[in-house]
Amino acid sequence: MTRRTGRLRTALTVFAAWSALAGATLAGAAPASGAPAFGRLAPGVRYAEFDIPAARGVAHAHVLSIDLGNPRVSVDLLHPGAVAARAPISRLADAQGAVAGVNGDFFNITETQHPGVEATGASVGPAVASGRTTKAAVPDGQRFGPALPPGTSTEDVLGVGTDRRARLDALALDGSVVTGGTRLPLGGLNQYALPVGSVGAFTSDWGRASRVRATCGTDTDRAAPCSTDTHEVTVRDGRVVSSAGVPGSGTIASDTTVLVGREAGAQQLRKLSAGERVVVRHRLVAAASKIPYHFAVGGYPVLRGGRPLAGLDDVTSAVRTAAGVSDGGTRLLLLALDGAPEFRSGLTIAEVADTMRQLGSVDAFSLDGGGSTTLAAREPGSTAATVRNHPSGGAERPVPNGIGVFSRS
Structure with missing residues (x-):
């Protein structure tokens, strides 16, 4: 220093x-x-x-x-x-x-309310690096940091567009899990907290940390207990290869997406079978700018x-x-x-x-x-x-x- x-x-x-x-x-x-x-x-x-x-x-x-x-x-x-x-x-x-x-950005720095669950270190809001989306925002009630001012949310970002101009905006997740004739809305992308009843996607951008924290707390109470109704499905090259009742940890390969569900989301994931075709789509949608973002931080x-x-x-x-x-x-x-x-x-x-x-x-x-x-x-x-x-x-x-x-x- x-x-x-x-x-x-x-x-x-x-x-x-x-x-x-x-x-x-x-x-x-x-x-x-x-x-x-x-x-x-x-x-x-x-x-x-x-x-x-x-x-x-x-x-x-x-x-x-x-x-x-x-x-x-x-x-x-x-x-x-x-x-x-x-x-x-x-x-x-x-x-x-x-x-x-x-x-x-603010981040998941501690987990004193959930014994046995490790803090992930993941940030609160959306993130875009070199034009590539790496994560979306956790629910407002799950954020770490001081209280948000009225009218703001965890989706707020500071970004620089491909036009090289800085601006404030909000980036919301738009995603889906499609299998057969069923389309499920995607509730999260590489987030330490998922909305109650949702399905979240974890990609190679997430890292090695446990995904259990994503099923703890509620949309309004970060300290609420972890869900007891969870399910995880691993999709490789567009097909289900495995499933588990509890979210896991470890490196995720570049051709793999891990889907984590809680409550209603878990119930939907339990319907998927090995070998079944699954398409996962996700993007961040800007509230104000039509210019794509090269960089954004929460x-x-x-x-x-x-x-x-x-x-x-x-x-x-x-x-x-x-x-x-x-x-x-x-x-x-x-x-x-x-x-x-x-x-x-x-x-x-x-x-x-x-x-x-x-x-x-x-x-x-x-x-x-x-x-x-x-x-x-x-x-x-x-x-x-x-x-x-x-x-x-x-x-x-x-x-x-x-x-x-x-x-x-």
Whole structure:
């Protein structure tokens, strides 16, 4: 972890003036005295750190400014190769060749309510990596993290389309299991929690983790007991090859899909016989954009059209990670607060929304925070990313995904 340099002690009056300065500063023009000074990390990528006076004390921010209008620059999902796996952001950035990155979605971090069931480490919301869907969203009542603001859901994403523009959207699963004359709706894709009564599909993207957690809790109560009515069917090359009464674990081959059912879904899967032909289809459908997504990660909106969402928490302060969209989607801002003891009080979600607005964002999105908050970036000329903030747990927390920033020299 690198030591912070050039800390800027900004006054409240300067913070209030950032909205007027942000456009020039983020574009790389010389900032006014006291404004956050962005330095070049790579073509189209800039970095700054500065203090933010907040209700519970001073917070310290680390921010990346990414010019998506620059053809050398791109953004994609950082991930360890499996949905149900975790790794530190700096390691993920180095493995995928990113010049910088921040942590991503909230995730299934613990399972204290379900003895004997292991946490999967899988993220809450939808995920798209390099144009390929890897998972869909768990039910709202099954998410980990703070309460969602009114009008938001686990399907909300921050994404970058094939048009290279960033935007906020929602991605819903549209899928089916077809066998003979029967068509069953698909309730999940590589999720740690399935809707009650549904059938979910697990592919090679899931990883080795047990699929039992997918049948625990309910749509409204994450801590509810695991279902006692479950069934699992393995489909290889489009035909049923095996079944079991309890969800299993282990690597899933690329030509294989494992179907897990609970309650009514389990009853339907029990009707399938070995050798029977089964077709599984799935896709994510965007609520707003008709442009396909190259990248998407889950979280929840805090700012839309320059206005904070109604009902944002203005009481609970914490270390946070957030993303902002400006300049018609051609600029992406990634913010990670510092978790050092003197700054650990952090910001409320309402203060995060205001901070992103002051930095020039029109839309903003909250990502996982607390001990997960990490911003890693290469020093100019280096091939390895180093952690720029101080994670509040004292070291990098392994996470399931993140936002990676790529820049060709």
